[in-house]
Amino acid sequence: MRAAALLCLALLAAGHLAAQDSQFGIKGLGTPGRWESVRARTTGGAFAPFDPFSPLTDASLADARRMSASVAGGTSWRTLEPTGAAEASLRATRFPALVIAGPVTRRIVVGGGFATYLDRTFGIRIQDTIDLRGVPQPITDEITSDGAVSDLRLAAAARLHRRVAFGLGFHLLTGSTRIVATRTFADTANYRSSTARDEVAYAGRGASASLLLDVTRDLRLAGWVRSDTKLRGDISGRQITESDLPRSYGAGVLWRAGTQASLAGTVMWRNWAAAATGPDSTVHDTFNWSVGAEIGSLGTPIRFGVRGGQLPFGIGKTPSEVGYTAGLGRQFSGGRGRLDIGLERLERRGTGLTERVWTFLVGLTVRP
């Protein structure tokens, strides 16, 4: 068990603070992160509004009755199938979420951590032949971006009533991307490679509010809203971009079907079109949904789920995604720790590109 825990930490340390990237995010602000723990993600994200270790809602922190920390990581194998072009396979390891929470009074829990707001890690290689000095010259351009916009969250949740919990969160959007643009020439004897590199720093703020309502002992409802200010991009202190960020709305329902089964469903809207910069924009509002279940004892649950929805950036019609997830968890050390693992299969479709992703997920939660 100790080996497994170390393994998880090694896996997570190797990764970047980013979520799962996508080619659909290259043309836009990035690929939106998933504000979910591994537990929630293996249910398709359906349990995220009710999971205190998923940074989606703040009210769910009210269920963290002891000081706890949870971290998630994952490795993705992504296949790109562009229309009329060759397939490509990519691999990346990411470290998308960390949540630390603990009660400060009997009714109030404070938490925080980070999650990925927008992933901006990608690399593209373009090969072409240009005419230079009257001679066709084969060239290779490589543009890589490594980094993300991270969401640092400070949140508090209060149990207002036995059946009602309310949460508020303050979000600081920060992070940077290291961008390298390189042009190399086939004729290395006469032409030198050109490499330009810079670092774009991002900054923004946001606030979120959420509510959990236990309608009955077995039925729980969740609702949340989040609003973010503009996202500013700076290079060496000089502002180069400013983009509007979307408002998010969502709702979820959780049904405990007995002591060993729970079902949940979630829907979320985000008005990304606010980030559009002109009439030709490739930015779309998104609607996402998920359904999932957790079956088995608290110590060794099995989870599965399905998710669907849209991606905010893409040429033509709004890109869509469908995902299937499954996973299991295991408590250890008398319930002081929990290891969650999962597997996710995603398929994203948009004009000109289909993306298929396998993601292996590992999450570790400890209650010292």
Add this chain to the structure above:
Amino acid sequence: MRRLGWPLVLLALAACTENTTSPGVCPNFCPSGSISIQDTIFATIIERDSSFRGYIQAYQGALMTAADSPGVVDSRPFFTTQAFGSMRIAPNPGDTTTVPFVVDSVRLRLIIARRDKQATNLRLKLFQVPLTADSTSDFASLDPYFTAPAVDSVSISGLLATAGATDTAVTRFWRSICAACIDSVRVDSAGNVLLMQPDSSLLVYLKLDTLQAPLSEPDSGRLAYGIRVAADSFASVSVAAEQAGAGAGPRVNRYYHYTIPDTVSTKPDSVVHLNREIGPRFDSFVFEPPSAAIDSNLTVGGVPSARTLLRVAMPKFLHDSIDIVRATLILVPVSAVRGVPSDSFAIEARNLTADLGAKSPLGGTFVNTFMHIGSADTVRIELTNLVRTWSLDTTQVTSLFLTQVPEASSYTQARFYSTRAPAFRPALHVTYVHRFQFGAP
């Protein structure tokens, strides 16, 4: 959970490597920014250009060119040797009487550093020149000696065509002279020997007798020879001068003996055989017609060597927001370089550490290009590294010298149009990449 350990280890190892770069599907799935390139000829970027002559004299050159192309050029190396030293010896310690050295034979070694491999019937002729030949000697003053009958001659083509020596005594001796030499030891009927060094240069050992190389006491045993080259075509070779490196110049090796008379018994006198190698005292070359005087054009090469100073007025934008991927200096020759076709030479563009005009100290960055005899084509010198340095470091001196390599080793010289000829003035052809627009989605 324990059973999950190994699969997790394997997954963790797989997670240690990343591959996030894929072929771009543009423009739909590429960043909006792109790498754009510009190719511009800066026609007026070179300014205040000048040529100066007198840096290296013929006797300071690393090579001496022997060429004979009627109506084009006649170039003749010559050299004098050091004194032989004492020509007598006391045969036994304490003897008050001395005995003379008796010369048996003489070998003159020349290194042919460059030759045209297409030359046929290539011959070297050796002429006696006055021992007083020095830096004041010119073509006219030495011409009577070069037109006199030759002291000796050797056919380089003939030696190269000779089958390698198979006599182990011969080959062992010459291998001991040049252990690094490649190919066979070639010996002609006159006893001249040719060895080939790993860099394809030739070691030629001319066998001379005591009439051809007399040990004259009034002359202190010094010798002075001039060399002419002849061939059916491409009659041009470069002979290494002493300035090319210690021991590289012409060398005379005298093989001699002396007798130790036996004054006590009736045994015959004993004979001692020795040899002594004598290096050059002075080596140089003269040629006709002489190098043209500096005029309003730019001149590189010739003897004494001429250099051209070019100053580059870098526009501000070449410093700021671009990345230079190629920079080429364009020079238009005034006329084709005259000479023997095989006498192509290199021109070196070298940066300066300070611009002090003709006496500017040279820097460490240089590039070469070759000038071909008889070609009036535009000359292009790739200055990419130099101009990139200038672009990135505004403290650098943006001037360069054009020099011939090696200097003062050949009659050849190139002449280019200067900024005084607006239609043909030097220019800089720069290919540069614009700064990438970072930050835009």
